[in-house]
Amino acid sequence: MIRDLPVDLRPRERMIYAGAGALSTAELLAIILRMGGRGENVIRMAERLLSQFGGLAGLAQASHDELCQVHGIGEAKATQIKAALELGRRLLATAPYERPQVRSPADVANLLMLEMSLLEQEHLRAVLLDTRNVVIRVINVYTGNLNTAVVRVGEVFREAIRANCASIIVVHNHPSGDPTPSPEDVRVTEQLVEAGRLLDIDVLDHLVIGRNRYVSLKERGLGFR
Structure with missing residues (x-):
């Protein structure tokens, strides 16, 4: 679990005092996952996930079933990951933008x-x-x-x-x-x-x-x- 990590390595605590922008992608993912697995802390699990799927873009394209096939990722963690990524995608879809001119x-x-x-x-x-x-x-x-x-x-x-x-x-x-x-x-x-x-x-x-x-x-x- 996150609380098993040294205080200065806990991503949740670092996010509170330093802000989300100070955290790595793996640390942000670790907050979503909350718990690691047997013999693996949650940050290591997050790093393994990102490596296995080729980064955040690959993780976003992974299906729920593909996530569930990863060691240590069950239904709950897969659902948490997909929900967080979908929120990000919807934010992109609804974000206001200036009306650009199309030249190419x-x-x-x-x-x-x-x-x-x-x-x-x-x-x-x-x-x-x-x-x-x-x-x-x-x-x-x-x-x-x-x-x-x-x-x-x-x-x-x-x-x-x-x-x-x-x-x-x-x-x-x-x-x-x-x-x-x-x-x-x-x-x-x-x-x-x-x-x-x-x-x-x-x-x-x-x-x-x-x-x-x-x-x-x-x-x-x-x-x-």
Whole structure:
């Protein structure tokens, strides 16, 4: 347990007098875990977890079952970890931001990658832009596997029409971490681009977000003619 550590090594006490920013990632994780295992203090357990999953980003992508398979991590600890990471993800999703101007695919990736790269399901989002390519808002259109059978084009453009936007950029994530566009991604893009032409709302790009990487279908010439 944390109280079994020397006082100057107890992360909870250090957080109280030094602040959360003074703690390492392993120490913050140790506070969430609360207890170590047989022959292993809680900080060692936290360090082992981070090492096994390749850091905080890898830990965030681990499923509940994958966490439970780790020695010393049962249902309770796995649930505590997932709950804490989900709170962080939701904070990122709801944090206010200045309305940026989009000049390149990288601008959109910088806006959404950190939060979307942690999602465990595919999410399709649309970035609504005004005539100067300034972001009006970002909307979540669909959650689930992206394919032409389930993505309704009208859902993508409904909010765009209401917002009177000039153009949109479509973004979705690959939970696998590999942002390589699939043939279905290209087909969805073709449908959206064609619908945008009919509605006089330009589809400027479609980004696929993976783990710390993204692909612009427009830059690769996929789905845009």
